[in-house]
Amino acid sequence: LFRILYIVTFYHSMPFIGSVAMSLLNSYVSSSVSFNLDTIYLNWNSTFPAITVCEIYNAERIWDLSDSKFGVEHDMHLDDFISEIAFYRGICSSCEDCTRLRCPANFTFLMEVVRTKCPQLLVNCSYLNEVFDCCEQFLPVPTEYGLCFSFNSLQARKEPLVQYTNNRMTGPGHLQFHTGADIQLYVHAPIDVPYQSSEGMIRETVLLGHFKELILNVIEVHNDESVQDLSMEQRRCRYGHEHVKDRQGIYEFYSYSGCVVECTVFLQLANCNCTSHFMAPPGQSSLPTCDYRGLICLTKIRDKIMTERKSCECMSSCEEPEYNIIYNSADEDDEATGDVSKIQVSLVELPTQRYVRRVTKTILDFLISLGGLVGLFFNTSALRIVEAIVLTIRYRRTVVNWVRRILLGTVTYLQILDQSN
Numbered sequence: 001l002f003r004i005l006y007i008v009t010f011y012h013s014m015p016f017i018g019s020v021a022m023s024l025l026n027s028y029v030s031s032s033v034s035f036n037l038d039t040i041y042l043n044w045n046s047t048f049p050a051i052t053v054c055e056i057y058n059a060e061r062i063w064d065l066s067d068s069k070f071g072v073e074h075d076m077h078l079d080d081f082i083s084e085i086a087f088y089r090g091i092c093s094s095c096e097d098c099t100r101l102r103c104p105a106n107f108t109f110l111m112e113v114v115r116t117k118c119p120q121l122l123v124n125c126s127y128l129n130e131v132f133d134c135c136e137q138f139l140p141v142p143t144e145y146g147l148c149f150s151f152n153s154l155q156a157r158k159e160p161l162v163q164y165t166n167n168r169m170t171g172p173g174h175l176q177f178h179t180g181a182d183i184q185l186y187v188h189a190p191i192d193v194p195y196q197s198s199e200g201m202i203r204e205t206v207l208l209g210h211f212k213e214l215i216l217n218v219i220e221v222h223n224d225e226s227v228q229d230l231s232m233e234q235r236r237c238r239y240g241h242e243h244v245k246d247r248q249g250i251y252e253f254y255s256y257s258g259c260v261v262e263c264t265v266f267l268q269l270a271n272c273n274c275t276s277h278f279m280a281p282p283g284q285s286s287l288p289t290c291d292y293r294g295l296i297c298l299t300k301i302r303d304k305i306m307t308e309r310k311s312c313e314c315m316s317s318c319e320e321p322e323y324n325i326i327y328n329s330a331d332e333d334d335e336a337t338g339d340v341s342k343i344q345v346s347l348v349e350l351p352t353q354r355y356v357r358r359v360t361k362t363i364l365d366f367l368i369s370l371g372g373l374v375g376l377f378f379n380t381s382a383l384r385i386v387e388a389i390v391l392t393i394r395y396r397r398t399v400v401n402w403v404r405r406i407l408l409g410t411v412t413y414l415q416i417l418d419q420s421n
Helices: 002-030 059-070 077-086 093-099 107-114 225-229 256-272 292-300 302-311 363-378 382-394 396-420
Strands: 033-038 050-057 122-127 130-132 138-143 146-151 174-179 182-188 202-206 211-219 221-223 322-328 341-347 354-359
Touching: 002 363, 050 138, 059 077, 059 107, 077 093, 077 107, 093 292, 182 211, 182 341, 202 211, 202 322, 221 225, 225 354, 256 292, 256 302, 292 302, 382 396
Parallel strands: 211 341, 221 354
Antiparallel strands: 033 354, 050 146, 050 182, 122 130, 122 174, 138 146, 174 341, 182 202, 211 322
């Protein structure tokens, strides 16, 4: 009777045990990480943002190049073509005219001549009132907007540690510099890069001769050391060294923005067998570069690619500080008179709080919960299971004879039933 009761109880308990075990597993996988607010700020090193400068247009250089190369009486469509190549934004409408015009085929030469070099683009740089050589700290980085110059960028420096941090010794960071052309200013995490349709990235257009001041605050995300031991699916983010499988090798470290850019390049290669000249500079990449025919193809499928890139399997980075604007100087409506633009970017204060990503459930916690469940229903443990295996091996002959006797008895009983029928 006791055995029958035990079997019935075991049979009816198994579905419940299975569902509880699955809920424990799902809880371990999906709720292994928690975010807590940390306010012990005395010894923190806060990350100063990366500041990226991209030139957006240079009409005078375009006209000078066209006049010198094609003559004063040249077709004005060539000016449009040079402009769209040197400052490519994903569309080249004038490439259609190259079927009847002799459009320049050397895109690298056009960019070299038209786009402003770093020494002319960036001057009078200082950080915390200490003057430095602009082009030693604003390093070139390839983007979807062409070659830009980035300050405090991991992707440009190709080093895993942030160069400019702020603490109680340095005080809040303060960067000043002048630019000699119309530029797009991006403020972002050091591991990120500017990209088209960049959500959550501070972006400001600064025309030549104007003034722009940005005052920011920063919210850091600190990762506990044990977070790196979890799988990417559990922590739902990637570290800088954890690249995606089909990366194109454009950027040194993983970031969400870099992943989107490389995914876009993959889509361009899949649809047009080439990518834009911004993403495949000669001598630095083995990717096939589009000629004007390839750019016509990219123009036709641009909307399709912009839609498909939203579905790219790109996780957020585990190392992304968040920057918010506290003060943004108003855009000037009057016509500029100066030869340079003056730009200031600073932190309003050292942060007094940050988020900490911690592990709440380890594999040990999962095993303890699962062991408690098994012990609750079967009054057993891992030691007893091992003991049962050892005893089975030790008395295997007795167990085999017992199983054989049961099987023979069952077969004999079935034969007797067949003969009686």
